[in-house]
Amino acid sequence: MTLIGLFARAVEYKKPIAFPHRSIKDIATNNEIPIPLDEIFQIAALLQMAESHGIEVRFDDPKRFRIGGWEYFHHGAGRVAHRPFHLTQTFADTAIGSDAVKCLMLSLHALALIEKVQYHLSGREISVAAQIRIEKDWEWHCRYILIPQATEPEDFDLTFDQILRKISKSLPSEKRFLLFVMKRPYRTPRQT
DSSP: OHHHHHHHHHHHHTOOEEOOOEEEEETTTTEEEEEOGGGTBOHHHHHHHHHHTTOOEEOOOGGGSOSOOHHHHHHHHHHHHSSSOOTTOOHHHHTHHHHHHHTOOBOHHHHHHHHHHHHHHTTSOOOEEEEEOOOHHHHHHIIIIIHHHOSSOOOOSOOHHHHHHHHHHHSTTOOOEEEEEOSSOOSSOOOO
C-alpha cells in the first residue's frame, strides 16, 4: 500500500521519488528497524514500473528521509478501496495500483528465505498458514478505534488461544497449521 501511495503521489504532484527503506517496528522497544527495499523486492521491476508512468526515481540516501510512511500507506489504501477514484483521472493514473502490485517481485535475498522455510516444511503436510500478531498497541486500537466504529459485534481483541480456536472452527478438516508469530511482545502467555 505504501508503494502504491508513493507512486500515486508522484503522479499527482509531478515530483520525483526516492525508494525508502522499509521498516519493522519492534513494539516492545518502539524502535523502527530499517530494511533496504532491495532486500525485499527487485528494484529493476520497480524502476520499470515508475518509468512507464513517467515517475522520476532519484537515488538519494534513504536514511535522510523520516522512517514511517503511514501517509503514503493510507493514500495507497484509499486508492485501492475507492475505484473509480474520481472522474478527472486518466486510465494511466488509475492503473498505478495494479501496476505497482504486479511489479513487486521478490529479491533473491527474500526468495532464499522462503526456500529455507519450504525446506523445513517439506513433507509435513501443512495446508494452512496464519500470521498471528498480538501486539501491545492492538488492545488500545480495538478499544478506542475499532469497537466504537463497529456497526455490529465483532471479535477484534482475541488472545492467542482464541485465535487458534477460531481458525480450527473455521477450517475443521485441517489438522496441521503453520503459524508465524512474533516472539514478543505477547500480551498473554502462550505455549508452543
